Amino acid sequence: MNVDYQVLRFDNKIKPKKIGGLGVELEQRKGSGNYDKNRTQFNIEYVGLDGHPTLASKVYQTIYTNNIHFNKGDNTNILNGCIITSGPDFFRKLGLPMKDTGRVYAEGVHAGEPVFCPDIKSEEDIPEKVLDYFNESYNFMSDLVGKNNVVYAGVHLDEDTPHMHFYFLPVVDHVDRKVFEVDEKGKRITKQIYTKDNLIKNVPVQKRDENGKAIYKTEYGKFLDSDNFWKQLGGKSSYAKIQDNYNEYMNKKGFNLDRGKVGSNRHHKDKAEYNIEVLNKQIEKLKKEIEFNKSINDIELKTNKEVLSINSDEILSPSKDILKRYKDKDVEKLINYSKEIKKENIATKNALESKEMTINKLENEIKQFKSGKTYSDKEKALANKDMIISNQEKIINEQNGIIDNLKKEVSKLNERVTSLIEYFGKKLEKAYYTIAHFLGINKEDTDTYVIENYISRVNNKYNNTNEKSTKSKDDYEL
Numbered sequence: 001m002n003v004d005y006q007v008l009r010f011d012n013k014i015k016p017k018k019i020g021g022l023g024v025e026l027e028q029r030k031g032s033g034n035y036d037k038n039r040t041q042f043n044i045e046y047v048g049l050d051g052h053p054t055l056a057s058k059v060y061q062t063i064y065t066n067n068i069h070f071n072k073g074d075n076t077n078i079l080n081g082c083i084i085t086s087g088p089d090f091f092r093k094l095g096l097p098m099k100d101t102g103r104v105y106a107e108g109v110h111a112g113e114p115v116f117c118p119d120i121k122s123e124e125d126i127p128e129k130v131l132d133y134f135n136e137s138y139n140f141m142s143d144l145v146g147k148n149n150v151v152y153a154g155v156h157l158d159e160d161t162p163h164m165h166f167y168f169l170p171v172v173d174h175v176d177r178k179v180f181e182v183d184e185k186g187k188r189i190t191k192q193i194y195t196k197d198n199l200i201k202n203v204p205v206q207k208r209d210e211n212g213k214a215i216y217k218t219e220y221g222k223f224l225d226s227d228n229f230w231k232q233l234g235g236k237s238s239y240a241k242i243q244d245n246y247n248e249y250m251n252k253k254g255f256n257l258d259r260g261k262v263g264s265n266r267h268h269k270d271k272a273e274y275n276i277e278v279l280n281k282q283i284e285k286l287k288k289e290i291e292f293n294k295s296i297n298d299i300e301l302k303t304n305k306e307v308l309s310i311n312s313d314e315i316l317s318p319s320k321d322i323l324k325r326y327k328d329k330d331v332e333k334l335i336n337y338s339k340e341i342k343k344e345n346i347a348t349k350n351a352l353e354s355k356e357m358t359i360n361k362l363e364n365e366i367k368q369f370k371s372g373k374t375y376s377d378k379e380k381a382l383a384n385k386d387m388i389i390s391n392q393e394k395i396i397n398e399q400n401g402i403i404d405n406l407k408k409e410v411s412k413l414n415e416r417v418t419s420l421i422e423y424f425g426k427k428l429e430k431a432y433y434t435i436a437h438f439l440g441i442n443k444e445d446t447d448t449y450v451i452e453n454y455i456s457r458v459n460n461k462y463n464n465t466n467e468k469s470t471k472s473k474d475d476y477e478l
Helices: 016-028 055-065 088-093 128-145 226-232 235-252 271-308 317-322 329-371 378-382 385-439 448-463
Strands: 007-014 044-047 079-085 098-104 114-118 150-156 163-168 171-178 190-194 200-204 216-224
Touching: 007 016, 007 226, 007 235, 016 055, 016 079, 044 128, 055 150, 079 128, 088 098, 088 114, 128 150, 128 163, 128 235, 171 226, 226 235, 271 329, 329 385
Parallel strands: none
Antiparallel strands: 007 079, 044 150, 079 163, 098 114, 150 163, 171 216, 190 200
16 A cells, blocks of 8 residues: 655755746746646646746845845845655545656656656646645645745646645744944954964954853844744754644645654654664665775785885896996886886876775765665754755765865876876887997887897896806897
């Protein structure tokens, strides 16, 4: 038996710069959704723009008309929002005709399952029960935040799943203001602090009582303050309380919606099952970390082993003995230089391998965070889904930053390897001509292939005897 879950997804961090794009999506139906323009005409508006050209215009006009005090900075959470919906089966039970879109869910709990959308061709296709569901949802939310603070509320039937967008100003009737120390002229006293960027900044000194506790004063009126709005609704437990109250309200209105058990995750498992799943995910994560660290350690051991294997038996060493009777200063330098280059190339190659493994690991983590598969923080899982999404986005941005830095390092290492190869090639070419000079071969009559062939013959003869060669230069003429 399928269970119909309620979905209330809040966003309490809508800043001024986001309002423009939000308004375009709500009114012009442009954005990332799967919009069916044939069904857009059946969308329902409870609170629209009321003649304003944009959503931003409506927002600020509402603020000024109602004498709401607010911070005009770019970081102000000027709007809060909520999306209200349920699953396709719920709307089907209410009588709404649904059709297969031919697409499937790419990820999440329903990954691989077909995507259904409303099959609406006229207003008669929208059942009364569906309208009642959204009417009651609107009534619940407008009573919660105050009807005067609602700037937009509407139902979208032109996407895959019917849902309500509800946006409001988070207004409170009082705020607690910090009290600051002032001098005899009433001017705030400041002190210098260092910011995280190691810059000096002047900040006001907050006033404290005899016990050292910060002093606040309460001001009454209308204030736009998202943090205080949710604090006055219960702080960390405010989202859970709203979910409880909404479920109770809607069930009394005849809609059989499951709230989801306290302590549940998105699969609505009971508390014990949830805790077991969290522990299993942590164990799995630890196993992956151990496996990853072992791989990195193997690379380090491999690097050390390869570097230590570089000794006097390098390919040019026999040539040193053969040509000892000549001025072999350049040959000696070439041998030592070739060893150092080989060591550096080994270290660079393995460093690249290690960083590429790290990049792959981080990219896989990002995919898992986007799908919600590895998010196992118990306290955040108990809170609203939007808070989880916000934290996921933060983690994803941090991981993307790390990946970008690693890719830059990889690029620099690749450039270093290329530079070393070019530099070594030039040195090697000079050394070849030096050896040719020692052998009495004209520079213009030879090339690197001739010298390599000579070195190969020397090495073969050297490897086939346990004694040092006593032959003269003429014995090795080409």
